[in-house]
Amino acid sequence: MSQTVTPDSDPVQENDDVMVEIRDLKTYYQGTGLFDRNPVKAVDGVSFDIHRGETLGLVGESGCGKTTLGRTLLQLETATAGEIRFNGTDVTTLSGDDLYEWRRNAQMVFQDPDSSLNDRMTIGEIIREPLDVHEWKTPRERKQHVRELLDAVGLQREHYFRYPHQFSGGQRQRIGIARTLALEPEFIVLDEPVSALDVSVQAEIINLLEDLQEEFDLTYLFIAHDLSVVRHICDRVAVMYLGHIMEIGPTEELFTDPANPYTHALLSAIPEPNPTSDKERIVLHGTPPNPRYPPSGCPFSTRCPARIRPDGFETLDDEIWTGIRILRELLRERRRAERSIRERIRGRLGYETRFGNMDETYQELFGELDVPAEVEDILQSVIEHASRHDEQCAIDELNDAFGSVCDGFVDSVEDETHKPELYTVSESGRKSYCHRHDETYREPDTVFEDRSNS
Numbered sequence: 127m128s129q130t131v132t133p134d135s136d137p138v139q140e141n142d143d144v145m146v147e148i149r150d151l152k153t154y155y156q157g158t159g160l161f162d163r164n165p166v167k168a169v170d171g172v173s174f175d176i177h178r179g180e181t182l183g184l185v186g187e188s189g190c191g192k193t194t195l196g197r198t199l200l201q202l203e204t205a206t207a208g209e210i211r212f213n214g215t216d217v218t219t220l221s222g223d224d225l226y227e228w229r230r231n232a233q234m235v236f237q238d239p240d241s242s243l244n245d246r247m248t249i250g251e252i253i254r255e256p257l258d259v260h261e262w263k264t265p266r267e268r269k270q271h272v273r274e275l276l277d278a279v280g281l282q283r284e285h286y287f288r289y290p291h292q293f294s295g296g297q298r299q300r301i302g303i304a305r306t307l308a309l310e311p312e313f314i315v316l317d318e319p320v321s322a323l324d325v326s327v328q329a330e331i332i333n334l335l336e337d338l339q340e341e342f343d344l345t346y347l348f349i350a351h352d353l354s355v356v357r358h359i360c361d362r363v364a365v366m367y368l369g370h371i372m373e374i375g376p377t378e379e380l381f382t383d384p385a386n387p388y389t390h391a392l393l394s395a396i397p398e399p400n401p402t403s404d405k406e407r408i409v410l411h412g413t414p415p416n417p418r419y420p421p422s423g424c425p426f427s428t429r430c431p432a433r434i435r436p437d438g439f440e441t442l443d444d445e446i447w448t449g450i451r452i453l454r455e456l457l458r459e460r461r462r463a464e465r466s467i468r469e470r471i472r473g474r475l476g477y478e479t480r481f482g483n484m485d486e487t488y489q490e491l492f493g494e495l496d497v498p499a500e501v502e503d504i505l506q507s508v509i510e511h512a513s514r515h516d517e518q519c520a521i522d523e524l525n526d527a528f529g530s531v532c533d534g535f536v537d538s539v540e541d542e543t544h545k546p547e548l549y550t551v552s553e554s555g556r557k558s559y560c561h562r563h564d565e566t567y568r569e570p571d572t573v574f575e576d577r578s579n580s
């Protein structure tokens with residue numbers, strides 16, 4: 127049985143060799159709209175550790191919050207809440223000289239090296255700039271340090287007097303890495319450091335990063351969407367979705383035996399080198415929700431193939447269950463869009479609106495399915511409410527009948543704060559954020575595959 131880690135306890139294991147401790151970290155961007163002041167919840171309460179000397183991969187779809195998380199760790203974005211303890215000091219409380227000094231310890235390599243390379247400066251000046259700013263030792267020692275850094279990243283000392291445009295993409299990334307290393311940081315956030323490079327050059331830069339880690343005792347947070355690169359370079363991996371860490375643990379274990387439904391889906395999308403392989407790809411419906419309007423309950427609930435069904439509907443046909451999930455999302459979208467006065471007027475005047483016809487929607491979702499009478503009655507009532515543009519009533523009725531613990535429903539009562547907990551799912555301490563690890567809801571592993579194409 128999996129060990130439960132309750133929200134009140136420390137959700138990450140004690141480890142003496144921890145360099146960065148992140149606790150319930152949130153980064154929200156406040157809305158500025160006249161009618162809509164909901165914040166964008168880019169990072170929404172994450173807790174994990176980064177161990178000294180390791181490479182922790184951070185993966186997830188575009189927009190899941192991984193770059194914001196990396197930037198928040200370096201205080202390039204302001205945390206809304208939570209703690210980031212770097213060697214025991216909460217850096218979210220630093221300011222002025224203390225923050226300036228701390229920044230020497232933690233640096234970032236960007237996806238696009240050109241963003242940190244000024245075309246009017248020589249390579250020597252670019253790498254030396256942070257040393258000049260921090261008045262590091264003497265000017266003579268700075269120059270010598272830059273030459274050593276050029277050696278370390280595989281460039282020539284005579285490159286000191288050349289300009290960025292004289293170098294290839296891979297060489298420019300080497301220059302960016304040398305500049306990052308100038309102040310001798312302990313911790314580096316690598317934000318998609320090879321994704322803009324040719325495949326052959328990617329391998330060279332990855333090898334260089336591994337060599338530098340060993341030489342300078344570096345700790346990396348490696349942000350990437352290329353899972354094969356992550357599998358190659360990372361000791362552990364954290365999987366992120368809609369501002370949450372869904373699973374975190376040792377790389378090989380997570381890749382060969384994923385515990386979280388989202389990790390299953392993400393890994394199933396990796397292209398299979400063997401064309402005769404019978405590995406099935408898990409198709410996720412729709413796109414990730416808008417982080418300004420995250421779903422109640424589990425962040426993955428609007429797309430999860432393993433979403434838990436309420437009592438009485440455990441054996442409901444998969445396609446009907448999927449249709450109900452899509453209908454719920456559609457109603458949520460309509461409810462938000464209802465604020466448009468123009469659309470209301472068009473509807474009242476009998477013109478077509480972008481909301482479409484609800485009867486057609488019903489036909490599209492359920493028309494060809496054998497819907498049980500009891501379910502059909504509920505759905506017809508929901509459609510009637512929606513046709514009258516009473517989306518809230520339609521959603522309430524749908525939730526009363528089909529609300530799941532994954533949507534934040536407990537005994538048919540909605541509790542938006544009811545989220546999954548982090549469960550320890552292996553002896554290595556791997557964690558997964560999903561109700562499915564609770565004994566009450568546990569199903570055989572096949573649940574993910576069986577429902578993947580529903």
Ligand code: SF4
Binds near residue numbers: 432434560561
């Ligand atoms: S809590 Fe529910 S919706 Fe979230 S990942 Fe687990 S099964 Fe899927």
